[in-house]
Amino acid sequence: MITANRVPDHATIARFVVRHEAALADLFGSVLALCAKAGLVSIGVVAIDGTKLYANASREANLDYERIAREIVAEARATDEAEDERFGEARGDELPEELRTSAGRRKWLREAKQALDQESITDPPPPAEEPASMPRGRAKDQGRRGWQRDARQRLDERREREARPIPRSRSAWLSESKRRLEQGLQAERDANEAYEAYRACGISRDGRRFGGGPPGPHQVPATPTGKINTTDPDSRLLKVTGGYVQGYNAQAAVSEEQIVLAAEISVDSPDFGHLEPMVEATTGELANAGVPGSPRSWLPTPATGTTSRWTASPPMASGS
Numbered sequence: 001m002i003t004a005n006r007v008p009d010h011a012t013i014a015r016f017v018v019r020h021e022a023a024l025a026d027l028f029g030s031v032l033a034l035c036a037k038a039g040l041v042s043i044g045v046v047a048i049d050g051t052k053l054y055a056n057a058s059r060e061a062n063l064d065y066e067r068i069a070r071e072i073v074a075e076a077r078a079t080d081e082a083e084d085e086r087f088g089e090a091r092g093d094e095l096p097e098e099l100r101t102s103a104g105r106r107k108w109l110r111e112a113k114q115a116l117d118q119e120s121i122t123d124p125p126p127p128a129e130e131p132a133s134m135p136r137g138r139a140k141d142q143g144r145r146g147w148q149r150d151a152r153q154r155l156d157e158r159r160e161r162e163a164r165p166i167p168r169s170r171s172a173w174l175s176e177s178k179r180r181l182e183q184g185l186q187a188e189r190d191a192n193e194a195y196e197a198y199r200a201c202g203i204s205r206d207g208r209r210f211g212g213g214p215p216g217p218h219q220v221p222a223t224p225t226g227k228i229n230t231t232d233p234d235s236r237l238l239k240v241t242g243g244y245v246q247g248y249n250a251q252a253a254v255s256e257e258q259i260v261l262a263a264e265i266s267v268d269s270p271d272f273g274h275l276e277p278m279v280e281a282t283t284g285e286l287a288n289a290g291v292p293g294s295p296r297s298w299l300p301t302p303a304t305g306t307t308s309r310w311t312a313s314p315p316m317a318s319g320s
Contacts, residue, residue, distance in 0.1 A: 018163075029285065029289065032261065032288075033288070033289040035289075036291045040257050041257065041259050041261070041286075041291055042257065043291065044256050046261065047253070048251065048253045048254075049252060050252075050271045050274060051249075051250055052238050052250075053247045054246065055229070056232060058231060059244070061231040062227040062228065063228065063230055064227045065181045068174055068177050068230070071174055072171070072175065075171045076171075135147050136150060143195075144192065144195050147198075148192065151188065151191035152188075156234075173230050173233075176233065177233055180233050181228055184226075185221070192220055196218075199215050232246075235267065236248075236267035238267070238269040239269045248266065249267065249268060249269060250263070251264045251278050253281070261286060262282040263281075264281050
């Protein structure tokens with residue numbers, strides 16, 4: 001149905017998924033609701049497991065900030081040399097023919113203004129920047145690392161909302177990779193400042209004063225550290241049995257009836273940290289599907305010590 005019985009281009013299905021991502025997400029919830037109405041979903045044991053998925057990207061495409069900057073400079077130098085050879089004595093930045101007269105400029109500006117006015121009517125306003133705030137969940141009480149981890153997660157969520165396509169030209173994806181590394185450094189810097197300001201207040205969430213004085217000094221690097229994959233900037237090097245893969249960590253929650261209740265994907269390698277987000281996702285999907293009972297009641301509580309019904313399943317065949 002997707003390819004109309006024709007041999008697809010190598011990216012046809014991927015582009016289809018990107019174009020209809022929201023509709024496919026709604027379809028998953030609708031199918032789960034139908035399964036619940038058919039009696040195929042019951043509140044009981046739920047198994048959660050993860051597996052590493054390969055990205056369509058080479059490990060050799062992981063570059064650090066300094067190398068990306070050097071390659072951008074080399075790319076700009078090569079462009080300048082090509083333009084010098086092409087234009088000769090000309091500067092290469094002469095005005096187009098339609099802008100060389102006052103009448104032509106007035107006409108061009110009038111048409112450009114009309115186009116901008118039309119866009120302002122039809123296009124939605126750009127998403128507002130998410131203000132810095134307290135970390136979510138337990139990250140607030142997990143020290144500086146928890147605050148920085150929450151800042152990285154917020155940055156990933158903002159990128160998902162922006163949904164920028166991966167550039168195709170070499171110069172464009174080098175610039176995009178450099179921009180993402182700089183975004184990550186700024187997120188780390190903001191989280192560090194917010195954490196130190198929070199600790200400086202001297203009062204924890206439960207109302208007690210922090211002991212031991214202010215936190216130790218932490219120097220945020222002047223330039224971004226780490227590496228980014230220039231082919232697929234969202235993917236990461238993830239540890240698996242026997243080495244590393246360039247890809248993603250996919251998580252799934254499955255009922256005893258082998259019905260997938262929730263599925264999430266991230267770039268954090270350890271599986272343990274995904275338990276709480278998967279519980280949240282599964283709770284939401286079951287509630288939206290109209291399944292009676294709340295998985296929230298299955299979790300252990302400090303007051304009662306109730307045993308959790310959430311269990312870890314055996315590793316998948318891929319060796320996660």
